[in-house]
Amino acid sequence: MKIAAEIVALDVYYQYAASSDLALKNINLRIEPGEFVAIIGPNGSGKSTLAKLFNGLYTPTEGDIFVAGFNTKNQDDIWKIRQKAGMVFQNPDNQIVATIVEEDVAFGPENLGIPPEEIRQRVKEALEIVELTEYADKAPHLLSGGQKQRVAIAGILAMKPDCIILDEPTAMLDPVGRKEVISTVKKLNQNEGKTIVLITHFMEEAVQADRVLVMEKGKVVMEGKPNEIFSQVERLKKLGLDVPQVTELAYKLTRDSVPVRRDILTVEEMVDCLCQLM
Amino acid sequence: MSIDVKNVTHVYMPNTPFESIAIKDINWTVKDGEFWGLIGHTGSGKSTLIQHLNGLLKPTSGEILINDINIHSKGVSLKSIRQKVGLVFQYPEHQLFEETIERDVAFGPKNMGLAEEEVAKRVKEALDLVGLSYEEVKDKSPFELSGGQMRRVAIAGVLAMKPEILILDEPTAGLDPRGRDEILEEIVTLKQKQKLTVILVSHSMEDVAKLVDKLAVMYRGQIVSQGTPREIFQDYEGLVEKGLGIPQITELMIKLKERGKNISTDILTVDEARAEITKHIRRKGLA
Ligand SMILES: Nc1ncnc2c1ncn2[C@@H]1O[C@H](COP(=O)(O)OP(=O)(O)OP(=O)(O)O)[C@@H](O)[C@H]1O
Ligand SMILES: Nc1ncnc2c1ncn2[C@@H]1O[C@H](COP(=O)(O)OP(=O)(O)O)[C@@H](O)[C@H]1O
Ligand SMILES: [Mg+2]
Ligand SMILES: [Mg+2]
Numbered sequence: 001m002k003i004a005a006e007i008v009a010l011d012v013y014y015q016y017a018a019s020s021d022l023a024l025k026n027i028n029l030r031i032e033p034g035e036f037v038a039i040i041g042p043n044g045s046g047k048s049t050l051a052k053l054f055n056g057l058y059t060p061t062e063g064d065i066f067v068a069g070f071n072t073k074n075q076d077d078i079w080k081i082r083q084k085a086g087m088v089f090q091n092p093d094n095q096i097v098a099t100i101v102e103e104d105v106a107f108g109p110e111n112l113g114i115p116p117e118e119i120r121q122r123v124k125e126a127l128e129i130v131e132l133t134e135y136a137d138k139a140p141h142l143l144s145g146g147q148k149q150r151v152a153i154a155g156i157l158a159m160k161p162d163c164i165i166l167d168e169p170t171a172m173l174d175p176v177g178r179k180e181v182i183s184t185v186k187k188l189n190q191n192e193g194k195t196i197v198l199i200t201h202f203m204e205e206a207v208q209a210d211r212v213l214v215m216e217k218g219k220v221v222m223e224g225k226p227n228e229i230f231s232q233v234e235r236l237k238k239l240g241l242d243v244p245q246v247t248e249l250a251y252k253l254t255r256d257s258v259p260v261r262r263d264i265l266t267v268e269e270m271v272d273c274l275c276q277l278m
Numbered sequence: 279m280s281i282d283v284k285n286v287t288h289v290y291m292p293n294t295p296f297e298s299i300a301i302k303d304i305n306w307t308v309k310d311g312e313f314w315g316l317i318g319h320t321g322s323g324k325s326t327l328i329q330h331l332n333g334l335l336k337p338t339s340g341e342i343l344i345n346d347i348n349i350h351s352k353g354v355s356l357k358s359i360r361q362k363v364g365l366v367f368q369y370p371e372h373q374l375f376e377e378t379i380e381r382d383v384a385f386g387p388k389n390m391g392l393a394e395e396e397v398a399k400r401v402k403e404a405l406d407l408v409g410l411s412y413e414e415v416k417d418k419s420p421f422e423l424s425g426g427q428m429r430r431v432a433i434a435g436v437l438a439m440k441p442e443i444l445i446l447d448e449p450t451a452g453l454d455p456r457g458r459d460e461i462l463e464e465i466v467t468l469k470q471k472q473k474l475t476v477i478l479v480s481h482s483m484e485d486v487a488k489l490v491d492k493l494a495v496m497y498r499g500q501i502v503s504q505g506t507p508r509e510i511f512q513d514y515e516g517l518v519e520k521g522l523g524i525p526q527i528t529e530l531m532i533k534l535k536e537r538g539k540n541i542s543t544d545i546l547t548v549d550e551a552r553a554e555i556t557k558h559i560r561r562k563g564l565a
Binding site for chain 1: 427430451453527534556
């Protein structure tokens with residue numbers, strides 16, 4: 001059994017106490033250090049449940065989850081696990097606890113019992129990474145939704161996690177806020193080497209990952225690189241999912257016998273491809 | 279039903295150190311049967327504005343007229359306004375409070391004094407409209423649902439009251455793509471069948487481009503432009519400056535044009551883009 005990966009799920013089942021159905025069924029997966037994985041799937045398919053198992057908020061009904069080699073069932077390691085795998089949630093307003101940005105970012109490390117001098121350093125670094133240094137002494141409620149989510153991300157960063165799990169972090173944001181958060185996430189992955197698990201209903205966000213997992217009814221039903229997944233337009237639609245508008249356009253143009261690639265994922269790729277034809 | 283917003287300003291926590299002006303001198307007319315989209319950056323005042331339309335918030339100054347009657351004048355029952363002007367809240371968990379989903383959806387119609395059979399019928403219809411199976415979910419607690427399922431229940435609760443004006447505050451946030459499309463299609467159908475007036479607050483430029491007749495753009499507490507989606511989405515840079523954007527497909531057409539292609543940028547949907555691009559390529563004899 002190899003547990004060197006960032007996150008490993010082995011034969012995991014999960015059932016909520018109040019429910020007679022299984023929320024997760026026979027999940028087996030590995031997420032490697034430094035990987036950027038997106039999870040997509042219909043409402044109720046088990047994405048948030050899986051995320052909460054990843055950071056030890058829930059433990060499997062059957063099977064095991066290892067985070068950085070620690071079994072989440074082992075209660076003694078639970079704080080290490082929460083610190084290694086930080087979570088960011090959907091609603092920017094529910095995640096802010098302090099009345100000043102830098103105090104909010106300091107909240108996590110304070111709870112870990114880190115000395116004040118070190119906390120100050122961590123808060124400074126975290127705010128630099130999310131590009132909010134100039135807002136350090138501002139009140140969070142004055143920030144835009146995208147900025148608030150970046151404060152939440154800074155709060156997680158200040159705990160020095162290896163992995164950050166984001167559960168629909170952009171669902172409540174305006175288009176510019178959404179772009180800010182996704183570019184911050186990519187930067188964390190590429191420049192800071194953080195492992196990223198991004199749960200999203202926005203297909204344009206999922207295409208940016210290294211690997212996409214598709215869930216349905218508690219199971220992982222598809223897995224692969226974004227172009228492998230999103231070129232399967234009909235299968236995704238059958239699952240109640242979608243593809244980015246440019247990918248859909250590529251699919252429709254091939255039906256009109258326009259010779260474009262079927263696995264186009266971004267506006268830039270489509271522009272390059274069409275410019276060769278037009 | 280028509281709505282007139284006249285010089286409306288709203289100040290939260292007035293005369294305290296926390297005083298803040300959320301919306302400022304708003305003027306807006308929504309005519310009977312229109313379908314409006316309301317877009318704007320987070321914090322621009324969208325939720326504050328629409329909570330005025332069913333009397334949930336009272337203007338600090340200015341007036342709200344529904345069918346030409348000031349809803350805060352003497353003798354107007356706010357309860358009857360709220361039945362006619364259905365509002366689906368931005369955060370569904372703020373709207374759900376009963377122990378079972380059945381009771382939650384039944385709450386509004388029951389409060390209207392409808393007979394039991396009528397209430398039961400409406401609950402089933404409304405759950406069906408939002409894609410939930412009555413038999414499967416009726417006895418569940420709304421708090422045992424996934425985020426997207428909760429949102430569907432909140433929408434059902436408002437639909438069950440059969441309002442004449444339907445206002446939805448980011449109703450598709452957190453919904454999966456099929457759920458999003460189904461609920462939006464359902465709203466379009468309901469609008470046509472029951473001649474509803476609809477206001478959709480949304481961060482999805484793709485959705486509003488496809489659906490609404492008119493768009494109002496909010497920025498820092500004010501409505502800064504109004505027009506058809508075609509008019510509004512011509513101003514790509516202006517929208518980005520205001521925290522917004524344009525549909526991905528429109529962006530594609532603008533970028534093709536920037537690369538010197540003689541192509542129309544007046545495109546709001548994938549099918550329009552498909553037609554325009556194939557026309558262009560056929561002219562060149564490539565396909
Ligand atoms: N607290 C709970 N008690 C009982 N059942 C629950 C609870 N939370 C979720 N469930 C159920 O578990 C299943 C998976 O839910 P989960 O929240 O993981 O879905 P999801 O994929 O995150 O959905 P969404 O896209 O709507 O956020 C669903 O059937 C849901 O109804
Ligand atoms: N209950 C409230 N108390 C105080 N301020 C509020 C309240 N609700 C909203 N605000 C403030 O009013 C402004 C507009 O917010 P809101 O109407 O929620 O915008 P939107 O819906 O466009 O995101 C923001 O500055 C926000 O912080
Ligand atoms: Mg979820
Ligand atoms: Mg709002």
